[in-house]
Amino acid sequence: MTVEEEQRYGDEEGDGPGGGGASSPGSGILGVFGRQLKRFREWADHDRTAFGAMTGYSASTIASYEQGRRVPPPRFIDLADELLGARGVLAELKEEVARAQYPAFFRDAAKLEAEAVELHVYDTHVINGLLQTEDYARAVFTMRRPILSEETIEERVVARLARQGVLLRKPPSTFSFVIEESVLARPAGGREVMRGQWEQLVLCGQQRNIDIQVMPNKREEHAGLSGPFTLIETKEGRRIAYVEAYKHSRLHTDRRTVRELEEQYGLLRAQALTPRESLAFIEKLLGET
Template identity: 70%
Template sequence: MEQHRGAGEAGEGPGPDDEPGTGLVVAFGRQLKLLRVAAELERPELGARLGYSASTIASYEQGRRIPPPSVIDQADEILGAGGVLKALKEEVARAQYPAFFRDAARLEAEAVELHVYDTHVINGLLQTEEYARAVFRMRRPLLDRDTIQQRLSARMGRQEIFSRRRPPTLSFVIEESVLTRPIGGREVIQGQLEQLLLHGQRRNVEIQVMPNEREEHSGLAGPFTLIETREGRRIAYVEVQKDSRLYTDRETVREMEVQYGILRAQALTPRESLTFIEKLLGER
């Protein structure tokens, strides 16, 4: 079984269903405005109580930005919504991702194991906010400011996976060229490398670097992610340009599992990889 979507996490731009201001986000914004008006609060008043500007509240009400879950909880209490806004929280959270990534994001958030091979950029789970912002600013066609902020908040939100009571087992194989590509400039990539070292110290995280000099390389077909769910389902997520797919058939997933195992054997060990990253930092 396969599921097809428009583009991947590192895709080149939004499709028709990816833009803010449509569907559920707009409906939520209208509901928020109706409740605010019924509570006889102006936007600056609600914003002050939530810790946001009036313009941000306007963006939420117009469906141009998506409020984080904590803001939805607060707004529900302040406006006396009786759980109406909270009931939409999960769906609104899904809507913060581009349509093509929503199923993968849900599976990622619930995974007990994630194994990732990256070839172009640092994986979103490992990105600093500055690095992620630089990645979004480089997208073509250009993303507007609200969309960049929405995607940035969503990407940072994904990293709550590290704070779970029972965090998943995570492994990453990253091409050396990704680590030396100065996305965002010298300070941004330096901060990103420092963050990789911090993540690499976690007991449930293993980071491995695939050196450019390797003659043998089993990952020439491109990046992918292997996901194992609580129920024991094994799924592969693949993305390239404007297409992304979730594979669930056992034969395809098994082939990628074998490929990933060989990749890990060909790459530097986790300890060697952290030493390698430390050396890169020393050269900057």
């Protein structure tokens, strides 16, 4: 189905290439890139050891890239394209390869997120990925069950931090986040990790294009009891909602569904602490540690 329709993403997050989807090694875009990389390497008459030395990677890492078992970073793709004389064939796959870093169910949502002019998020379990520190992100992926491999954890941490570039884009987009107080109180990764995360939230909340609001536990009225979601507005003016649920995350573009979630979000912002009150609340947490 296209993004112009309601979409349903993979039933399995899985631990495949790039840490997502039910894809097996060598399938999908990573398989296509890997086969092209191997073809150009062999045409250039380099074995994996020699090519690895040229690029600064081990022969085993080159093999992983060629077999579609690992996601190559953009700098490697650009270097490989240049050294192998691929004339842009490898480089033009860079964007699609980068998307393979995300779980299958999130890849199209990540593309929309990267292009959004407005993004409004309600979180109930963890700090949103756009606001996470490296240590907090690693703790979140380490705690995930079923257990992820160390390699997958590192790939997902890198991908999560790369997403945060949208916060610095020029001209700036508009971001708002409503976060449950319970999320801030949960010391994911330990007290020091959480302290670093609180500091990150304060820094982000001081940016003029970013509003962070805390939903207090003591609120008697709460418009978001049905769970977390994200509202996205594209530069073309399309409004899309991303609703995350176990094994069944969806993008919604039908106006009725999006309008319902917009109404929920408006009420949530009214019920939560104001951005200024929220920063003061987080600073108080910092002062208590």
